[in-house]
Amino acid sequence: MTDEQVAGSAPSRLVVLAGPTAVGKGTVAAYVRDHHPDVWLSVSATTRPPRPGEVDGVHYLFVDDAEFDRLVAAGEMLEWAVVHGVHRYGTPRGPVDAALAAGRPALLEIDLQGARQVRANMPEALLVFLKPPSWEELVRRLVGRGTETEEERERRLATAREELAAEAEFDRVIVNSEVRVAATELVGLLGSPTELQ
Template identity: 45%
Template structure:
C-alpha cells in the first residue's frame, strides 16, 4: 500500500522544525525528507542531517536533470526536495514528511493531490519577532527581511488542509500527531489495509 505524504510549512520562527522533530520521535514510522539547499550552513547545522548543502551550480545541474520533486528560491537561495528522497519510500508504503515552504507545497500538491498539508502559525507577531531575535545570528536588516517574508508566507495558509497555532508546544505536538494518525484512518486506506476483514464482515452467512 502506498504511503502518505505529509507536508509541513511555516514562516521562519514559528517553530516548525522543533515541532516536526518532536513528532518524529514518537512517530518513528514517518521518514523526514532532507531538503537540498544552495545556501551555506548556519552554526550548528550539519550536512545530510539538517540539509544537503550544495553549490548553486550543483543545484542548477540537478534542476536541469529533473532530479527535484519540488524546488523554489527561498530568501535568495535554492531549496528543494529530490525525487529519490520521496518517491521510492512512498511506493514502498512508508509515510514521508516534507518540511517545505508554500511554493514547494503548491508544486507537490499539483503532482500528488492527496498529500496532507499542515501550516504552523506563531501565537502572535510579537512572539515571531522575539523568536527571530533570540537566534542571535542575523543583523537587524536581515531580521526585518525575514519578518516581511514571514508575512508573505502566512498569507498562503489558506492553501493548506490544517492549521496549528504553536503557542503551547506540547499541545501543538499532539495536534500534529493527531492529524497524522487520522490521515492513516481514511476510508480508502483502511479498506485497502483491512480488505480481508471487511470482506469477511460483509459476507453472507
C-alpha cells in the same frame, strides 16, 4: 487511514508542513524525528551555508549552485524555490517516492513556495500550515534566534507577513504554542503508529 493502508498494500499519503519563517517548523520536525522514528522526514537540499550545529545530510543536504542546477535539470526535485531572495531550497524526489511506496508516514518540512509546488505535483498530499500564537511571538522567535543580521531579519519578517496570508490555502492549521503539542497533532495527521506515545 484506509484498510488497504493499514495492510500496507497502498502507499502512504505525504504530509507537508509549511508556515512563516521562524514559526518553528524545524523544531517541530526535529521533535517528530526524535520521538517518532517510524515517520520518514525528508531532508531538503539547500545552497545556503550551514548554521552552527547543523549537520549535512541530517538537517539539510548542503550543496553548491552547480549541484543544485544539476538536480533541477535532471528533474530530481519534487519542489524547489529561491527563499528570501537569496538561497535555493528543494526536495529531492527519489527518497520521497521510495518512502511512500514503502508505506511509511512521510513528512516534508518546507516553505510556502515549495508547498504550492507539491500541491501542483502531488495533489493528494495533505498540506499543514504551522502558525505562531501571535505576530509578536513570531517576531520574538526570529529576533531571539540571533542567526540573522538586521537586514536579513527585516527581509524575513516581510516574507512572514506574506506567508501568514496564505493560511487558507492549506488543508489543516496547527498553532505552534508548544512544540510537543504541535508535533503530537502533526503526527496524528500522519497516522503514525507511535502517535499516542
